[in-house]
Amino acid sequence: MEYEVKFLPDGKRITIEEGNTVLSAAIKGNIDISAICGGKGLCGKCIVEVIEGRTNPPTDHEKRRLGEKISKGFRLACQLKVHDNIVVNIPEQSRTGRQRLVIMGVEPPSRLNPNVKKIYLEITPPSLNDPRGDDVRVLDILSKLNIGNITINYEVTRKMPKILRESNWKVTFTILGNEIIDIEAGNTVDKCYGVAIDIGTTKLALFIVDLNDGTVIFSDGIMNPQIKYGEDVISRIQYASQSEDALREIQKTIIDGINSLIEKGIRETNIMRNNIYEVVVVGNTAMHHLFLGLNVKWLGLSPYAPVIGKGYYTRAKNIGVNINPIGGIYTLPNVAGFVGADAIADILASRIHEKEKLTLLMDVGTNTEVILGNKYGLWCCSTASGPAFEGAHIKFGMRAASGAIERVRIKENFDVEYVTIDNEKPRGICGSGIIDAIAEMLRTGVIDTSGRIILQNHKRIREGENGKEFIIAFKEETANKEEDIVITQDDIREIQKAKAAMYAGYMTLMRKAGFKKEELSEIIIAGAFGSYIDPSSARLIGMIPELPISKISFLGNTAGSGARLCLKSIDYRKEAEEVVKKMKYVELAAEPIFEEEYINAMYMPNSDLESFPEVVASIKAPKVVRKYKKR
Secondary structure, eight states, X not given: OEEEEEEETTTEEEEEETTOBHXXXXXXXXXXXXXXTSSSSSSOOOEEEEEESOOOOOOHHHHHHHGGGGGGTEEETTTOBOSSOXXXXXXXXXXXXXXXXXXXXXXXXXXXXXXXXXXXEEOOOOBTTBOOOHHHHHHHHHHHXXXXXXXXXXXXXXXXXXXXXXXXXXXXXXXXXXXXXXXXXXXXXXXXXXXXXXXXXXXXXXXXXXXXXXXXXXXXXXXXXXXXXXXXXXXXXXXXXSOHHHHHHHHHHHHHHHHHHHHHHHHHHTOOGGGEEEEEEEEOHHHHHHHHTOOOGGGGSTTOOOSOOSOEEEEHHHHTOSSOTTOEEEEOOOOBTTBOHHHHHHXXXXXXXXXXXXXXXXXXXXXXXXXXXXXXXXXXXXXXXHHHHTXXXXXXXXXXXXXXXXXXXXXXXXXXXXXXXXXXXXXXXXXXXXXXXXXXXXXXXSBOTTSOBOOOSOTTEEEETTEEXXXXXXXXGSSSSSSXXXXXXXXXXXXXXXXXXXXXHHHHHHHHHTOOGGGOOEEEEESTGGGGOOHHHHHHHTSSOOOXXXXXXXXXXXXXXXXXXXXXXXXXXXXXXXXXXXXXXXOGGGXXXXXXXXXXXXXXXXXXXXXXXXHHHHOOSOOOOOSSOOO
């Protein structure tokens, strides 16, 4: 039996089979609702208010996450099952909101050598004295121009006779690799375009590039539409692994998102779809596989081996990307199950593999890829740091959308100054704000170096369900005016675990490679989230190593930059394959070193910041004697 779910304030009505959840109905209807944990009841972000309809009893997850709110009609959409026609309201704080996305990143100068080339030819027509075939004539003239070993696609062969004769034998051929994939009447050499795509777990960034001069003529991004299946990689792997239908569904979702951006680009630039001949795609290994429609089940199971490790090529029509159907799709190589093509793109754009001195590259996102090395070798790993920084398991955590607190400063009297995205009234706190808040709490002595809230008898300290909480914004200041926005003791622990994972990943690579901490010369932070981190706050809590701020650089979306490089020049594709051969992947789950370093890194600051006595002197937090032997 089917029932109807009506979503307010949208007014959308979605019909769904009995026993499914309200979240499933929201996914079916493309309703904007946050579901960071992918519907497991763990994050508590998909809160809805039941207006009408019979419901199932609250689950244990709801009782833990919502408490007294249940008596006021609030439920979790992922736990609320449909057994009747039901009307629910989605509060503002349950929506993903208008996400702030970092699209562009630093791109080094490059020489143009695309895989797609267009060439205009004026061909001598056949005669009784020269009755050679049309294909022979074309290939012969190309050979004289030193363009050899060329084949002609079947579709081009079918339409070539008519176009040659109607155009008076004056035509433009498009060559992709070593194959002619298109023929056009007249001279259309100036109409040659490609697309570079970065499929992030959170965002989808797309660039249309003029392959005649390398100019980016269109760039835009959206939230990765796969978020409705879970905001972390594992949730999406689990969803896609349920069945072939589930895999096709989640693949179609990302392809639809890509095609919507291509459509927008075509409208804004007035180019022809058939003049877009190639797409280059990067993403972590799971996003790469889901884009191609590959089985991801084994990415979530030890030893986490990918289906495809090398660079991969297929036709646009095979994937459903709306460019010239005979056009190509190229994906960069993957290193391992959790270090993918986006990490290779980061390396190509940052040029870390050409540096003389030891450099650390961190692409901070839902997962953080950590790459350590120089021109003599590269070590890499991946840590699951991002979910906490992006709001998962943080009481008032949210993504970097309108109304998110993104900057925090605490005065000596513990009053708080904050800045929100778009200067709107606060709805929650995003990753950069959380890092700032905890760093400031440490600096001013609200917490001690173990992360425990120790401030007492102050208007900003209150007792919550699970211990003390520090108020960042009183409810009168917030968008809904219903709740104070606080940092809880559990929130601090979640950030400690996330930052410890990042630092421990770095230290594991240092020790496995045989480097000393003093040898590190430079830190490069890449990724959307990394662009907004205050490096002094990140360093203070021990999220990044202790180097002078002048040695820390932010390059933005280098994954997108690397994709553009490989679109503009096949030389970078060859370089990508060489880079993979030099990389040594470390699976942290199998490393005792990681566990040791992780425990060490839970304290704040991470070490005693011996190199920065002025920083240590500014910290008012009482020091807690560490319960482990120092390194």
